[in-house]
Amino acid sequence: MAERRRVGILLSGRGSNMQALVAASRLPDARYDVVIVASDKPEAPGLAWAEGEGIVTYATSPKGRPKADYEAEIERALRGMRVEVIALAGYMRLLSPAFVERWRGRILNIHPSLLPKYKGLDTHARAIAAGDSVAGASVHLVTEELDGGPVIGQAQVDILPGDTPDTLAARVLDAEHALYPAALDRFLSR
Numbered sequence: 001m002a003e004r005r006r007v008g009i010l011l012s013g014r015g016s017n018m019q020a021l022v023a024a025s026r027l028p029d030a031r032y033d034v035v036i037v038a039s040d041k042p043e044a045p046g047l048a049w050a051e052g053e054g055i056v057t058y059a060t061s062p063k064g065r066p067k068a069d070y071e072a073e074i075e076r077a078l079r080g081m082r083v084e085v086i087a088l089a090g091y092m093r094l095l096s097p098a099f100v101e102r103w104r105g106r107i108l109n110i111h112p113s114l115l116p117k118y119k120g121l122d123t124h125a126r127a128i129a130a131g132d133s134v135a136g137a138s139v140h141l142v143t144e145e146l147d148g149g150p151v152i153g154q155a156q157v158d159i160l161p162g163d164t165p166d167t168l169a170a171r172v173l174d175a176e177h178a179l180y181p182a183a184l185d186r187f188l189s190r
């Protein structure tokens with residue numbers, strides 16, 4: 001097996017997808033190591049979890065400063081760990097076009113809808129309101145367009161009678177945890 005690729009994860013909150021990616025990276029045939037978990041939210045629970053696992057973490061807030069400064073700081077942290085691929089895992093901030101350009105083709109995101117449906121927020125409420133019978137999640141390459149880059153993997157779940165946005169989100173999240181590591185692995189095998 002070739003040398004493992006160096007993946008950096010950006011998150012803003014809970015970090016359950018990050019945990020799934022880390023767990024998969026610890027399997028014997030994994031194609032990657034998670035070498036840093038960074039966040040725009042110093043208080044993100046996901047950061048504390050990663051730290052507890054002995055993973056390098058980094059946090060800096062974008063508040064009250066130019067976005068370019070904030071992103072440059074995050075990028076220094078990633079480059080300092082020689083990150084090759086960035087996985088966004090619940091990173092609730094739009095990356096600037098300049099950042100995306102510098103990392104083109106090397107940033108993945110997971111989004112809780114069957115893209116191109118329901119870009120942006122409140123995906124589960126919108127799927128239920130539309131009367132959809134299926135929902136899901138997508139892993140896609142990040143481009144300048146919000147949730148608009150090429151989709152590289154999807155997982156589908158049924159929307160059940162009586163589902164609320166929360167019950168649906170929980171079912172989709174379970175599917176995300178299987179989807180993201182598999183999609184990243186496939187991406188790295190190209």
Ligand code: GAR
Nearest residue numbers: 013014015016017089090110111112
């Ligand atoms: C996940 O459902 C992910 O798909 C979504 O946020 C949640 C993060 O959960 N991402 C987005 O909405 C990105 N626009 P997690 O922190 O437990 O992985």
